[in-house]
Amino acid sequence: MIRRKPTGSLLSKHRQRAVTGTAAGRARPTATPAANLNYAQVSANHALVDGAENGQLYQYETSVKKSFDAIVPTLRKVSAYQHEEDFVARAQALAKQELGYELPKAVLEDAWVEQLDMRSLFAWCVFKSYQLYCDDFFSTAPLSNTGLSKSGAEEFQNFIQQCGFHTMDVSPCADGRLAHAIRYVLRLPIEAVRRKSYAGAMFDIDNSIQKWVETEMLRFREGRPNTADEPTRYLKAVAYHFSSVDPSHEGCAAHGSDDALAAKQGLNRLKAFQQAIENSFCCGASIDLLLLGIDTDTDAIKVHVPDANGDIDLEKFVDAKDVYQQTQRLSVNDATQRIEQMVREAQAGVGEGMLKLISKLIINNLSQIEYVMNYYGSHYEDIGHAERFIGAGIGFEEVQLRNLTYFAYLNTVEESTADFDVGIKIFSKLNVAHGLPVPVVIRFDYHGQVPGSRERAIEHCQRVSDAAAARYSDLAEKGLLHTLLVIRDCNANGQIEILGSSLKTAI
Amino acid sequence: MIRRKPTGSLLSKHRQRAVTGTAAGRARPTATPAANLNYAQVSANHALVDGAENGQLYQYETSVKKSFDAIVPTLRKVSAYQHEEDFVARAQALAKQELGYELPKAVLEDAWVEQLDMRSLFAWCVFKSYQLYCDDFFSTAPLSNTGLSKSGAEEFQNFIQQCGFHTMDVSPCADGRLAHAIRYVLRLPIEAVRRKSYAGAMFDIDNSIQKWVETEMLRFREGRPNTADEPTRYLKAVAYHFSSVDPSHEGCAAHGSDDALAAKQGLNRLKAFQQAIENSFCCGASIDLLLLGIDTDTDAIKVHVPDANGDIDLEKFVDAKDVYQQTQRLSVNDATQRIEQMVREAQAGVGEGMLKLISKLIINNLSQIEYVMNYYGSHYEDIGHAERFIGAGIGFEEVQLRNLTYFAYLNTVEESTADFDVGIKIFSKLNVAHGLPVPVVIRFDYHGQVPGSRERAIEHCQRVSDAAAARYSDLAEKGLLHTLLVIRDCNANGQIEILGSSLKTAI
Known part of the structure; x- marks a missing residue:
């Protein structure tokens, strides 16, 4: 079996810059191709297989996942020198290089007083990566390639x-x-x-x-x-x-x-x-x-x-x-x-x-x-759960990648406790067991041509966020559950709109 | 202005037997006609008014409301002799006469140990009256009279x-x-x-x-x-x-x-x-x-x-x-x-x-x-709220009487907190202020021809009941909120089906 790794650039800069990382205390498997070959060299073993598309899809999958998986190793390095004098500048330089964006300045600048709030910082980075991932998806349509426009x-x-x-x-x-x-x-x-x-x-x-x-x-x-x-x-x-x-x-x-x-x-x-x-x-x-x-x-x-x-x-x-x-x-x-x-x-x-x-x-x-x-190889390395965040609500057209998101179509937490509880259980093992919060993206798409639909989508986000915080109050109170509130006008086919989050610092 | 009171019997026995009552500590206004004339004598002042229908509608309204309003005076009497020797027999005789049904025996028999649990007994009676009211509605169609079949x-x-x-x-x-x-x-x-x-x-x-x-x-x-x-x-x-x-x-x-x-x-x-x-x-x-x-x-x-x-x-x-x-x-x-x-x-x-x-x-x-x-007269005596119970869910076709029910069409408590909170606020004044619980009927009608719809209606009832008990836990824990769970196959056009309640005693 020949494993091939494509190169080429369909992807936005921040994804290109992302590095492979391993999540805190757990094996977060990323693509580990056997040979570092060029995408263009991809050929299929089976006459009915589309090798070129495989290359494109693989590049997209790995680059997105890397942008999430770089968060933990980057924050770990940042943590290591948080009490040094040139900390803020060093941290920002590293974040920019590894993640493609800077960390919230106010949080870094307060680190000398107490310890860096790593839970919040981790959630902030997941939400930021999600935002960039969505922006890329809705502006470049990375999955609508040849034959799939x-x-x-x-x-x-x-x-x-x-x-x-x-x-x-x-x-x-x-x-x-x-x-x-x-x-x-x-x-x-x-x-x-x-x-x-x-x-x-x-x-x-x-x-x-x-x-x-x-x-x-x-x-x-x-x-x-x-x-x-x-x-x-x-x-x-x-x-x-x-x-x-x-x-x-x-x-x-x-x-x-x-x-x-x-x-x-x-x-x-x-x-x-x-x-x-x-x-x-x-x-x-x-x-x-x-x-x-x-x-x-x-x-x-x-x-x-x-x-x-x-x-x-x-x-x-x-x-x-x-x-x-x-x-x-x-x-x-x-x-x-x-x-x-x-x-x-x-x-x-x-x-x-x-x-x-x-x-x-x-x-x-x-x-x-x-x-x-x-x-x-013969099977994925991450045969179990390895999701990066929970998605809850109506929308998430951009989520088309394996193990990126545990996501449930829902109107209310009340009606969807089964779905939501399973998600929280998964992330209790993946994140909470290692001291990291459960990042939940609450998303409601709306039809912009319907009057009041944007306002109702905002209300839905807030309602579901409140209901989740109430249902999982033990996690929320410890900073182990964070929510990002997102809406999108699916008729305008535009970018997502971030309403806010449970974090103190804006995304 | 001549006020007329109809007689005649379109109504079930328990309603005929019901007496006018005044709710605990509050004026629960009931119909107080100036003259006790026969329904048949009703005539209209205005050429376009249907005097006969007015008579029928009035008889229905008063008889239903009396069946609810007899609860408090009856329980008050029952309370007065709860420690006497022949209490159970006397209480049952009175209840049968005033309410048209007997009270739950087990509750009465335990009264000698502690005081009668009046909150539960009140909620039980409201739910029992509701059941009889529904049974009558769906078997005799009291509002589908002349010209309205x-x-x-x-x-x-x-x-x-x-x-x-x-x-x-x-x-x-x-x-x-x-x-x-x-x-x-x-x-x-x-x-x-x-x-x-x-x-x-x-x-x-x-x-x-x-x-x-x-x-x-x-x-x-x-x-x-x-x-x-x-x-x-x-x-x-x-x-x-x-x-x-x-x-x-x-x-x-x-x-x-x-x-x-x-x-x-x-x-x-x-x-x-x-x-x-x-x-x-x-x-x-x-x-x-x-x-x-x-x-x-x-x-x-x-x-x-x-x-x-x-x-x-x-x-x-x-x-x-x-x-x-x-x-x-x-x-x-x-x-x-x-x-x-x-x-x-x-x-x-x-x-x-x-x-x-x-x-x-x-x-x-x-x-x-x-x-x-x-x-x-020139206006209703009860110009304010005087509802007898809260109705929440999908259905309630039978509720066609003024001030009988505060009711909100809802799928989830989460989406309908505004409606539900207003209802609880109303009943906090009407009932809780006088030590009586808020009776909530949770009802989901379903289409029997759709497989699993009955099971889903049952799930909905349970879910909304749990959500209400969680949202109003301060009331629920003190026995000041009681829920009755009801479903109905609206395609079969039959009776309601009582699933259970928050009370220990079956309705």
């Missing part, structure tokens, strides 16, 4: 319509190891897929019904994405997950690392949503279902192939890892045919549209399988 | 469609003095009007957009209530309120008893909703708006008449009290014509459909104006 999204929309679907709505688990499910694991354009993450992929049925209703209304009223008389359906997918390396410990926490249970519960939730639509609306209203499993160690997917009636049998699936092996030496055409054959063999009666879609998802996943093999 | 609802639906509207969606204030706004004040069939109450009538725009989307979808997809090509619109109404007797104290608490502000904020919220629809959807999507004021002392309405473009001027309104006086001696035809003329005079350009609708609302309100005059 706006026209890539249109292309995919056309493709799913040919397969018989007008909307693809995916609920992965809120687990950070699935945060890259859409753009990396499935290689889909993020603009063309609805993603709502929930602990255990246990999506909210009422919220999904609302989305279905809205989708149907827009088809009827505005012909978007197609007119209502076209025989396409709403496709709801669940992506559960499991660990091939340590199945009984590193699977889905919400299902007690029981893979069969995770799959079964995902299917049950899908069926309940389908039945809700069928029972609530007349005239043959229904939806189509898709169940995927993701191996969080290798990113290989398992697709449960529905039969002619759309029914899913948990035992009838295609494993993309097998597909990769069986098609590794075939030509593009032969491999494609073999894949379609494997899907058909898994479930003889599969519909033609569904067959096409599943084949595409599997083909896309082959690139990700090779991505992990090339850059990380 | 299911066909009455259909008739009204046809009427509003002729006026150019397919949906009438009203947001009154959560204040208990407006709980009867739909069925009493406006005399509309409850099945044909959407009602969502919020403190200060400050309805949730996002929730309203969802309802608009769903309504449009059903028109397009299922032709309900009419097909989408019919030129009708969604009508959103706000009902703010004020007090003619004590304007600076008994107006809307959410707007600091400032009538002009209440009206202005209501109008602003309406306009924001309209703009949200116009900006979010294409092809001329819009809604129509209506702003009403209700004088909570006399139930007379003020209707702000929109101009030809649907624009509302706060200064251009018709006051139904003036209408009543100016049309009191006219025939049905002359009075009707005069009312239409008054609406036109208020706003020359008013559209014909809106004119028809407003005229109907005013005509309906004349009956309520006379209702208050006949049964209560």
